Amino acid sequence: MEQTLDFSAHKRVQRRAAISRTVFYYVGVTLLAVVMLYPVAWLVSSSLKPADEIWGSVTSLIPSAPRFENYAEGWQGFGGITFQIFFGNSFLHAGVGTIFTVVSSALVAYGFGRVKFRGSGIWFSIMLMTLMLPSQILMIPQYIIFNELGWINTFLPLLIPRLGGDVFFIFMIVQFIRGIPIELDEAALIDGCGKVGIFHRIILPQIVPALVTAAIFSFYWTWEDFLGPLVYLQNPELYTVALALRAYTDVGSINNWGAVFAMLTLSLVPVILIFVFFQRYLVEGIATTGLKG
Amino acid sequence: MSEPSAVLTGLNPPETSASEPRAKRKSKDFKRNNAVGYLFISPWLIGFFLFAFIPIAISLYLAFTNYHLLRGGEWVGLDNFERMFTSDIRYGRSVIATFKYVLTAVPLRLIFALAVALLLNTKRHGVYWFRAAYYIPSVIGGSVAVAVMWRQLFGGDGRVNEGVINTFIGVLGFERVNWFGNPDTAIWTLILLAIWQFGSPMLIFLAGLRQIPAELYEAASIDGAHGWQKFIGVTLPLLTPIIFFNFIMQMIAGFRVFTQAFVITGGNPLDSTLFYALYLYRRAFNDFQMGYASAMAWVLLLIIAFFTLISFRLSKYWVFYETKEG
Numbered sequence: 001m002e003q004t005l006d007f008s009a010h011k012r013v014q015r016r017a018a019i020s021r022t023v024f025y026y027v028g029v030t031l032l033a034v035v036m037l038y039p040v041a042w043l044v045s046s047s048l049k050p051a052d053e054i055w056g057s058v059t060s061l062i063p064s065a066p067r068f069e070n071y072a073e074g075w076q077g078f079g080g081i082t083f084q085i086f087f088g089n090s091f092l093h094a095g096v097g098t099i100f101t102v103v104s105s106a107l108v109a110y111g112f113g114r115v116k117f118r119g120s121g122i123w124f125s126i127m128l129m130t131l132m133l134p135s136q137i138l139m140i141p142q143y144i145i146f147n148e149l150g151w152i153n154t155f156l157p158l159l160i161p162r163l164g165g166d167v168f169f170i171f172m173i174v175q176f177i178r179g180i181p182i183e184l185d186e187a188a189l190i191d192g193c194g195k196v197g198i199f200h201r202i203i204l205p206q207i208v209p210a211l212v213t214a215a216i217f218s219f220y221w222t223w224e225d226f227l228g229p230l231v232y233l234q235n236p237e238l239y240t241v242a243l244a245l246r247a248y249t250d251v252g253s254i255n256n257w258g259a260v261f262a263m264l265t266l267s268l269v270p271v272i273l274i275f276v277f278f279q280r281y282l283v284e285g286i287a288t289t290g291l292k293g
Numbered sequence: 294m295s296e297p298s299a300v301l302t303g304l305n306p307p308e309t310s311a312s313e314p315r316a317k318r319k320s321k322d323f324k325r326n327n328a329v330g331y332l333f334i335s336p337w338l339i340g341f342f343l344f345a346f347i348p349i350a351i352s353l354y355l356a357f358t359n360y361h362l363l364r365g366g367e368w369v370g371l372d373n374f375e376r377m378f379t380s381d382i383r384y385g386r387s388v389i390a391t392f393k394y395v396l397t398a399v400p401l402r403l404i405f406a407l408a409v410a411l412l413l414n415t416k417r418h419g420v421y422w423f424r425a426a427y428y429i430p431s432v433i434g435g436s437v438a439v440a441v442m443w444r445q446l447f448g449g450d451g452r453v454n455e456g457v458i459n460t461f462i463g464v465l466g467f468e469r470v471n472w473f474g475n476p477d478t479a480i481w482t483l484i485l486l487a488i489w490q491f492g493s494p495m496l497i498f499l500a501g502l503r504q505i506p507a508e509l510y511e512a513a514s515i516d517g518a519h520g521w522q523k524f525i526g527v528t529l530p531l532l533t534p535i536i537f538f539n540f541i542m543q544m545i546a547g548f549r550v551f552t553q554a555f556v557i558t559g560g561n562p563l564d565s566t567l568f569y570a571l572y573l574y575r576r577a578f579n580d581f582q583m584g585y586a587s588a589m590a591w592v593l594l595l596i597i598a599f600f601t602l603i604s605f606r607l608s609k610y611w612v613f614y615e616t617k618e619g
Contacts, residue, residue, distance in 0.1 A: 287496045
């Protein structure tokens, strides 16, 4: 009798310890989440505040009265160019760039992953070696070449090189292709498929997840790209959103901070949407291949 | 095969022609695959020659000239390198700023990433959402929008008394900091931004933690190991390859950091945040000294290669690879 009592008391103590550990855990991770997300929340809330309130009650996250006019005013842009132009340019840059990158990467990956040809090993090593090159080395000569071609102030220098694919994605897709059973290829071969037929009937449907991952990363890297547009696009009509935001906030004396914060927030919406809808691909892409996020 | 690619598929040998001698068919097969192989990799191959190989050659040549975008230039031998290491004071400052950044931001980011990954490596409810919350800053962190916001958080543009961070510091009873006015503090706004974006290494650590077999922890428990001992004895050694991988990736990225410094501090004050890539950009595209900037780019490559090599050499003393005997 006494023993069982003792036992249940011990159990109770144990359970209480487990509960307090759980509470402690959730308080901790919640606090960290608040710290991590506070700047984002502050940005969004400032985009809905009247200008005087942004700096007047700077740490408050709830606007006294949401001011959606900030978005309309910010959308007007500057120098007579609206953000419609800038967003259009960014979608052109990121959209076309992504299509070029993904299509080429898939083709090249199939060549390296499934076709046996002389020199494939050497070319593959050379390709991986180019990953080590800092873009700073290529940037200057590329600029000189594109300048000679008269491509400055066009999107060509930002888009044409992407027809060569992206080494990171090629590598990722090659790994993916090598995981597909070769028997599928052989069966298709017996059915009379050539290498090209095998590519688009057997391989392509199988590598869709890898292509989606590549497309997501490509789009959001390009959307956030700053250095490329900064170097090649000097005409404000061609500015991407990133360049426009920089120019918008660089004038020194900004009166309408609400409008600025509204456009900062809006520029993050495509990336956040991608994150919300494709989180699984992002997480797996980073966790399995170490793609830099 | 009704596709437009029928012409290409025609390159492949008809598998059914049994009359053909086997050896001959095989060699033919090989040859034809060559054509198909090169056809498929041709986008990369052409791109490589036009946008990498030729530019590399040009860049290497430019590094030994005083080429100016508008005035042209001529061969100057090693002058650029001499100038870098002996007379260009700002170059020295940019190297120091970059090392300071890499040596603080990279370890701190990795420590945070590992600590949070350990925190999230549990089967408790809702962990998924916390992982998402911690990862969001990394998704948006490279953007200009976040850089502009970050500057305002720290009271940029003369808002020392209005910035969010300073307001909190004031509430806690400390003296407000003029973050961007002091060479010692300006770089910390960038380091803190880097730490805030610990998401990617965190995800990689999490994936690594999930790979550690539960039997090892059970065995450690039987041996009487407790939480901290298990971490030191099991988790940490098994995680060293991933720590090493993350370290290499983050270090290389750290040496190239550009956008944040360009937007948030502009290299100021007193060149304390004039990172290598930023200074290189200014030399190339503001001063048009493209010969000098090319030389800088090659030195950057050597710096990164040197530290990568050293890291690999040192890795055999602390990175633990378990699968030697399968």
